[in-house]
Amino acid sequence: MKILGIVGSPRKGGNTDVLVDKVLEGTKTKGTKIEKIYLNDLNIRPCVSCERCSQSGVCAVSDDFQPLLQKIRETDCIVVGSPIYCATVTAQLKALIDRTDSSQVILEFKNDRYIFRSRFKDHKKGVIICVGHLSHLKDFEHTTRVMNLFLKDLGVEVIDEIIADKVSKIDDIFKRKDILQKAYEAGIKLIEESHGFHGLSQISDTN
Helix, strand or coil: CEEEEEECCCCCCCHHHHHHHHHHHHHCCCCCEEEEEEHHHCCCCCCCCCCCHHHHCCCCCCCCHHHHHHHHHHCCEEEEEEECECCECCHHHHHHHHHHHHHEEEEEEECCEEEEEECCCCCEEEEEEEECCCCCHHHHHHHHHHHHHHHHHCCEEEEEEEEECCCCCCCHHHHCHHHHHHHHHHHHHHHHHHHCCCCCCCCCCCC
C-alpha cells in the first residue's frame, strides 16, 4: 500500500509538517510505502485557464505538476495539510488544487450548472489537516471545505479531519498532545479503513 503526504505549508518542521508526519507515523505497518512531498519545493505554476484539459484531460502547463499528479494516481491513501492563510489554504496548495481541475470531465449541463466526474477511480482514502492561530470557526470550515473538495475531485474519500486551533509558533504543536494523538490515530484509521486492520496504539511521549 502506498501512502502520500502532501505538506502545503512553506515551513519545514512547522506545525503542519509535524502533524502530517504524525498521521504518516500511524500508517506505518508491514507493506506500506510512505512518501512525503513539500509543495514549496516544487515548481507548480498557477492554472492559466487555457481550457485545453477539458478535451485532453491533460494539463498543458509543463512543470512539476505532472509527476506529482502521477504520484497521486499511484497512491492508495493521501494526507494533505495546510495552515490557514487569509481564510483559506496556502498559495502553494491552492495552485495544486486549481491545476487538478484537469482531472475532471464534464458529464452534462443541468439546471444551469455543469456536472463533473473525476477521471480517478473512487478507491482512495484520505486525511486532511488544518492549522490556524486565533482563526474564526468559519475560516476553518472554509479551509477544510476547500481541501475536502480537492480530494473529492481526485476520487478520495476523506475519513478524518485534524483541526489544530491556537497553533502558530513553529513548535506550538508539541504542547498539544491531544492533537498529536488524534493525528496518530487518524493514520491508524486510514490503514484500517483501507486494509481492514484493527487495533489502536497510544502515541509515544518522545516527540
